[in-house]
Amino acid sequence: MASLVIQDLHASIGDKPIVKGLSLTINSGEVHAIMGPNGTGKSTLAKVIAGHPDYTVTGGNVLLDGKSVLEQEADERARAGLFLAFQYPSEIPGVSIANFLRAAVQARMAEGEEIDATAYYKRLYSKMDMLKIDRKFTSRAVNEGFSGGEKKRCEILQMAMLEPKFALMDETDSGLDIDALRIVSDGVNTLRGPGLGVLLITHYQRLLNHIVPDFVHVMYDGRIVKSGDKSLALELESKGYDWVRKEFAPAAA
Ligand code: ADP
Ligand code: MG
Numbered sequence: 001m002a003s004l005v006i007q008d009l010h011a012s013i014g015d016k017p018i019v020k021g022l023s024l025t026i027n028s029g030e031v032h033a034i035m036g037p038n039g040t041g042k043s044t045l046a047k048v049i050a051g052h053p054d055y056t057v058t059g060g061n062v063l064l065d066g067k068s069v070l071e072q073e074a075d076e077r078a079r080a081g082l083f084l085a086f087q088y089p090s091e092i093p094g095v096s097i098a099n100f101l102r103a104a105v106q107a108r109m110a111e112g113e114e115i116d117a118t119a120y121y122k123r124l125y126s127k128m129d130m131l132k133i134d135r136k137f138t139s140r141a142v143n144e145g146f147s148g149g150e151k152k153r154c155e156i157l158q159m160a161m162l163e164p165k166f167a168l169m170d171e172t173d174s175g176l177d178i179d180a181l182r183i184v185s186d187g188v189n190t191l192r193g194p195g196l197g198v199l200l201i202t203h204y205q206r207l208l209n210h211i212v213p214d215f216v217h218v219m220y221d222g223r224i225v226k227s228g229d230k231s232l233a234l235e236l237e238s239k240g241y242d243w244v245r246k247e248f249a250p251a252a253a
Helices: 041-048 075-079 099-106 118-129 135-139 147-161 178-191 205-209 232-237 241-248
Strands: 002-012 016-027 031-035 055-064 082-084 092-096 166-171 197-202 215-220 223-228
Touching: 002 041, 002 166, 002 197, 016 031, 016 041, 016 055, 016 197, 016 223, 031 232, 041 055, 041 082, 041 166, 041 197, 075 099, 082 147, 092 099, 092 178, 099 118, 099 135, 099 147, 099 223, 118 135, 118 147, 135 147, 147 178, 197 205, 215 232, 215 241, 223 232, 223 241, 232 241
Parallel strands: 031 197, 031 215, 082 166, 166 197
Antiparallel strands: 002 016, 002 055, 215 223
């Protein structure tokens, strides 16, 4: 069983601390949701774990299967089994999804190892069937003229092809229309299982009606201030975040 352990993590952008002592353990097979008001560092957390170069870790550790990933570049972390959804949000005109995914799979293989084209397409099509994605989809250029839902479909397919140990999904409020919401939730529900751990970041309780998490955490001011099961998400939905702000307002702020 794989584990992703975040230990008392501190991270800054420039000299501004954003993540301020956050600890969380995710085991494979588990879906954890992080919720919290805007600006509390949720997206920063995902990017720090994935190895985004703009952020500086100033304390603590992130361990994948007991081994610190902090000295690894983002691509090494990806090869080790971490997947950050929306790593490639921009359009890549002229590059089909099929070729893009192939390059992504190739990039995660050991040096000198080559993808076998027949095997690749066989795997691609079986993942597409599993996710109920039309074959025509993969000849489209990456994100070019995509709707929110199509971007999500591309992202979920990428996740299915890369078979990460842990997927970090940052579902920002924008871009999640009903169509996109359904694609994300169907995709995650299809892919979730004993081999995959998911960290799902969302501002919306709504998504958690469709992807029922095993654990829910409330993040505020760079830390997890409360953890519980799926009922915590319902509580947040009915109470909003004001009580979090009151109860956990930073002292002397
Ligand atoms: P959330 O995802 O919870 O809304 P973010 O992680 O996006 O929060 O942002 C946390 C804080 O970090 C905010 O105060 C935001 O303004 C700041 N921040 C995020 N990215 C940058 C950046 N690239 N440069 C400077 N400040 C940033
Ligand atoms: Mg965010």
